[in-house]
Amino acid sequence: MGTFQQFLTDKQLDITTIARRSAQLEAHDDADRTLAQKRWEKRRDKDAQGKSYAELDIGKPPSGRGVSAQQLQAALKDQALTPRVRGKIVRAINALITQKGGEPVAPAALFGEIKPRRGPKAKAS
Numbered sequence: 001m002g003t004f005q006q007f008l009t010d011k012q013l014d015i016t017t018i019a020r021r022s023a024q025l026e027a028h029d030d031a032d033r034t035l036a037q038k039r040w041e042k043r044r045d046k047d048a049q050g051k052s053y054a055e056l057d058i059g060k061p062p063s064g065r066g067v068s069a070q071q072l073q074a075a076l077k078d079q080a081l082t083p084r085v086r087g088k089i090v091r092a093i094n095a096l097i098t099q100k101g102g103e104p105v106a107p108a109a110l111f112g113e114i115k116p117r118r119g120p121k122a123k124a125s
Contacts, residue, residue, distance in 0.1 A: 002078035003112045007105075013096060015072040022092035023066030032061035067092065075111070086111060 008015070028036075038058045042048045048056060067088045075081055075089060086107055094104040107114075 002076065004075045004078065004110050007110055008076075011093075011097065011102075013093065015069065015076070017096065018089065018092050019067060019069055019072060021066075021096055022088050025091055025095060026062045026064060026066045026088065028061065028064045032064075035059055035061040063088075081111075086114075 035058060038056075039053065039060075042051075042053065042056060042058060053060070063084075067085060071081065071085050072089070075085075081089075090105070090107050090110060093110065098104055
């Protein structure tokens with residue numbers, strides 16, 4: 001049994017509940033649509049193109065897609081997941097745990113230590 005599956009059994013969490021909560025957290029609302037519109041306008045505005053989003057105080061809206069059942073099954077089988085998917089799973093689980101009155105968990109507690117991927121080595125000249 002993997003780290004993720006052991007954690008779910010210890011906390012008595014179900015993958016359908018996690019998927020549903022992730023969809024709720026990642027769903028777009030009116031404020032997120034406004035952020036997306038501001039980001040679009042910033043890219044079109046000649047004066048604002050040299051400035052960063054942080055300078056203009058424009059945040060980043062959520063992706064709009066929750067974690068899928070297939071991605072959760074891959075996590076249960078300890079298969080490799082992208083950092084974005086791991087982040088969505090951690091956000092959903094932390095939301096469920098804090099709703100029950102528990103403390104948020106770190107990604108390492110769910111997936112173990114994950115080594116960063118290294119890019120291809122540069123050729124020696």
